[in-house]
Amino acid sequence: MNAKQLQKEMALWIVRLNTDDLHERQQAQIEFEAWRSKYPEHHDQLDQMLNFSETMQQFSTTHGISSQNVRNSMKVSQQSKKHILQLFSKVLLFCVSIGGVVYFTANSTMMSYYMADYKTEVGQMHSITLEDGSKVTLAAKSAIKLDFTAEKRQINLVQGDIYIDVAKDPQRPLIVHTAQADFKALGTRFIVYQYANSSVLNMLHSKVETRSLAQNSQVKVVKQGEKISADSLGLSPISELDIASTEFAWDKHQILADQLPLADLLSNLGRYHHQYLIFNYSTLKDYKVSGVINAKQDLDQTLRLLLTQYPIKITKLGDHVIYITSK
Amino acid sequence: MIPILPTPSRQQILQEMYLDHHDWLKQWLNSRVRYPFTAADLVQDTFVKLLQSKQLFSIQEPRAYLVNVAKHVLIDKHRRYILEQNYLETLKQHADDQDLLITSNQIEEAVVILDFLTIALQDTTALTRKAFIMYYFEGYSQSEIATEIGKSLRTTQLYLAECLQLCYEAKNNLLELGLDER
Numbered sequence: 001m002n003a004k005q006l007q008k009e010m011a012l013w014i015v016r017l018n019t020d021d022l023h024e025r026q027q028a029q030i031e032f033e034a035w036r037s038k039y040p041e042h043h044d045q046l047d048q049m050l051n052f053s054e055t056m057q058q059f060s061t062t063h064g065i066s067s068q069n070v071r072n073s074m075k076v077s078q079q080s081k082k083h084i085l086q087l088f089s090k091v092l093l094f095c096v097s098i099g100g101v102v103y104f105t106a107n108s109t110m111m112s113y114y115m116a117d118y119k120t121e122v123g124q125m126h127s128i129t130l131e132d133g134s135k136v137t138l139a140a141k142s143a144i145k146l147d148f149t150a151e152k153r154q155i156n157l158v159q160g161d162i163y164i165d166v167a168k169d170p171q172r173p174l175i176v177h178t179a180q181a182d183f184k185a186l187g188t189r190f191i192v193y194q195y196a197n198s199s200v201l202n203m204l205h206s207k208v209e210t211r212s213l214a215q216n217s218q219v220k221v222v223k224q225g226e227k228i229s230a231d232s233l234g235l236s237p238i239s240e241l242d243i244a245s246t247e248f249a250w251d252k253h254q255i256l257a258d259q260l261p262l263a264d265l266l267s268n269l270g271r272y273h274h275q276y277l278i279f280n281y282s283t284l285k286d287y288k289v290s291g292v293i294n295a296k297q298d299l300d301q302t303l304r305l306l307l308t309q310y311p312i313k314i315t316k317l318g319d320h321v322i323y324i325t326s327k
Numbered sequence: 328m329i330p331i332l333p334t335p336s337r338q339q340i341l342q343e344m345y346l347d348h349h350d351w352l353k354q355w356l357n358s359r360v361r362y363p364f365t366a367a368d369l370v371q372d373t374f375v376k377l378l379q380s381k382q383l384f385s386i387q388e389p390r391a392y393l394v395n396v397a398k399h400v401l402i403d404k405h406r407r408y409i410l411e412q413n414y415l416e417t418l419k420q421h422a423d424d425q426d427l428l429i430t431s432n433q434i435e436e437a438v439v440i441l442d443f444l445t446i447a448l449q450d451t452t453a454l455t456r457k458a459f460i461m462y463y464f465e466g467y468s469q470s471e472i473a474t475e476i477g478k479s480l481r482t483t484q485l486y487l488a489e490c491l492q493l494c495y496e497a498k499n500n501l502l503e504l505g506l507d508e509r
Contacts, residue, residue, distance in 0.1 A: 012488035020468035067464035317431035
């Protein structure tokens with residue numbers, strides 16, 4: 001009997017001896033005793049495998065590995081291999097769009113990031129000119145999907161922030177679509193920021209018609225020098241903004257926080273750094289941050305600053321995982 | 328006396344390969360890899376792999392061979408990287424503020440676990456995998472699984488045994504290779 005064959009037999013014994021069917025189990029026990037006395041030299045290995053099987057049953061509690069996690073892992077590791085093979089084959093060498101190393105999880109936003117038409121990597125900013133002449137700049141780790149038809153030009157903001165300079169086309173209105181609202185350009189320049197539960201419009205030139213996707217389908221026209229935020233409840237009141245500093249902040253990767261939920265700030269910072277920030281959105285969303293934060297500056301420095309102002313605790317796990325919890 | 332031409336030693340072949348192709352390989356990889364991987368690391372790992380290669384004496388096309396080794400090194404590295412991202416993403420969604428349960432060591436272990444699970448199960452059928460996941464990660468009993476997948480208890484047991492053996496083997500292989508090549 002070769003090693004593999006032996007392992008297979010032992011695996012079957014282990015499974016059979018652990019069945020919930022009482023009758024089956026008794027039968028297995030009887031047969032197993034015969035096997036056991038026949039192969040005393042394999043007892044050690046059998047014990048090892050039994051141990052392994054029991055350890056494996058505990059992975060969900062000992063390491064927080066869920067069944068969904070295992071399924072996703074199967075999926076992504078196959079994608080990963082395909083991706084690397086493409087990287088090594090000459091034909092497809094240049095087909096990797098703006099994104100570099102592509103990864104995603106089955107988490108729906110991550111999946112849509114992967115499927116997006118244009119996307120940027122951590123810390124990158126990228127400008128593109130669309131077929132209609134409109135200029136779009138994507139902030140770090142941002143993604144858009146285009147839906148251009150004869151009647152409309154729709155840009156779906158999958159994640160992150162975009163700055164857009166719209167080319168005029170009276171026949172085809174341009175709409176930036178987010179989960180919370182549709183922003184219909186009436187000829188114009190503006191920025192849309194997508195956060196976890198809200199999206200924010202900053203008007204830099206001309207005006208935009210904002211239609212809430214909440215039940216009340218509220219519509220408000222936002223003019224130059226104004227901003228509005230949309231969430232699942234509807235639209236916020238319109239407030240004023242400083243155009244020059246907004247443009248400057250965009251260019252310099254600054255976050256102009258005005259009562260920004262701490263959780264949104266952290267997600268935003270995460271898009272500029274390779275460290276992985278883990279936090280609970282709902283507990284950190286109630287702390288509001290105001291001020292100018294340079295997204296690209298050293299992350300440790302920024303976090304230390306936040307630490308002095310908010311009741312949070314920061315724990316580092318190894319080099320690149322940072323756990324942020326409230327005290 | 329006829330002088331015997333000395334056959335090159337392992338050491339010599341490696342040295343030559345290193346001198347002749349190191350820079351070329353690094354450049355070749357430079358245009359292809361991105362964060363979090365670097366061409367320099369990859370070249371290093373590729374030559375380490377080469378050190379363990381049994382075919383060292385029969386390599387015909389050194390560059391093609393090196394690229395192929397580099398490819399497999401990168402496939403492994405990249406898989407672990409995305410498995411880690413994927414795992415962290417789930418942690419993020421279930422981040423519980425009350426207590427910090429996961430340690431950095433556990434993250435590393437979890438990646439190793441997910442690594443050998445995916446390697447082990449990659450060629451199994453969907454039904455086999457379903458049975459495996461239900462049994463080991465969702466706490467279903469064997470008869471419940473049999474009903475769910477519409478197979479006999481015996482077949483279900485064969486599925487589970489197949490996976491158990493594959494996982495056990497994959498885990499041992501991984502340990503043998505040395506877990507930490509990252």
